Amino acid sequence: MKNKWLKISSILALAICLGLAWLNFSGRLSAGSFKLWFLIVSLVYFVTATLSVGKKSGA
């Protein structure tokens, strides 16, 4: 169950990264803010995805 939420969180993080890029492209987010938030959300992705893969292989 926990793994399912980790997986959903990681997919959500990827979707947010893409959304941020779109906001930047359409001029609704400055380049500086985009780069900062892209990095933060990417780190969230790596944490959740690594935990998700770790749990899957451990199971």
Place this chain on the structure above:
Amino acid sequence: MSLNLSAVASRMDKLYEFDREPVTPDKLKPGVLFASIFAGEHVAATEFVIGAFFVLHGISASDLILGLLLGNLLAVLSWAFICAPIAVSTRLTLYWYLRKIAGPGVTLIYNIANAFLYCILAGAMISVSATAVGLAFGMKVPGINDILPNNLLWVVICLALGFLFTTLAILGFEKLGRFAEVASPWIFLAFIGGALATLPKLGVRADFSNFWEIATTKIWNGIAATGQGKFGFWQVVFFAWFCNLAMHVGLSDMALFRYAKKWTYGFYSAFGMYSGHFLAWICSGVMVSAIGREMNPGKMAFEALGLAGVLAVLLAGWTTANPTLYRAGLALQTVTGWPRWKITLIAGIATSVLSCFPLFFMKLLDYVAIYGLVLMPIGAVVFSEHWIFPKLGIPRYQAETRKQVFNWKVLLVWAASLAFAFLLPIHLYFRWLPGYLFALVLYVVLNIGARTPAAENIPTQG
């Protein structure tokens, strides 16, 4: 070190022992797994360089898009109609199938050639990562026509990264390999995000209304950079087709497709081709245009995505170099018999030294062509033996039945078709195809004398 061939062959067999037997029906995998493996494997550090080089070679936008559509289709068809059917029919890896056909001596030579080529590829990936790390130190990236390193900092960073990647490869491939699974979807997203963030800098409006105009005038404008040959439609087609020649026509992906339920799983390769070798190449082309067509993957990703871009290039380089170093270590382990850590260390040192020479990174497109070309004749030999020999009544697996260490006919075909391909007065990218056909014909001609009316063929499994 004395080379006792039977001892080497025995060590090599032991190393590959776990996949000696054909895959049993209960171990076959679903199609979705093949789709995800392909999608993950073909978004790598090379994509940052290849897509950018297409821009530097002055390809026009329409030639690029149409060429990639056709070239990638040909690559998918090669997996589906050449590699997957043989893998599904035999359920063996190329290693074991080639051993039956060519003998353990030839598989040894094949392994060494593979290891050497892997080391160069891993070295190029370290160079790509060095461009990202070097940004923090204000490092000057070698020029596009440089062969030798032109500054000490470049050498230091390449060696440091090489040491780091080698240490990680020695510490444990499996766990790190799992991290590559995590990294690849994000790296793909970094390509898309980086290109999207770059488009406004090139002048593309938010409604995409002038995208094609910008694409044809500022990105793929048909003007080659100084010192770079002009590429056209057919160069793109052939590059996209042979980019993974060793895997499809060269049959090394038999290791993967022997787990496929049906040969049609070869079509799942489209998930890798049209994400990595189409979208990612286009995205890196967009990114390089925004930095004045400078071949500096680290800088182009940093300009587009900031620190996340640096991370993307670093991770892409590492996740490509890591399994490559591991494979090179495995291949060389069979020759020396040394423990894996020791041989990976030596392969890593050699790779790190190679990474200091910008030649391999700056001539990556030519290197990819040569890599496929060198291994392609083995694919032709196996194809002939599997499909053509039974039709002509030529007995198969002569090395196995005669207990030969070297099937000299295979070695002759390998050497002669390489010589033939290298002597052809055509562009490097087009040479593999006539070379492949030459190898097919020559191998059949050399064996036609062994034809018997009732040739005893060992039936294929599966």
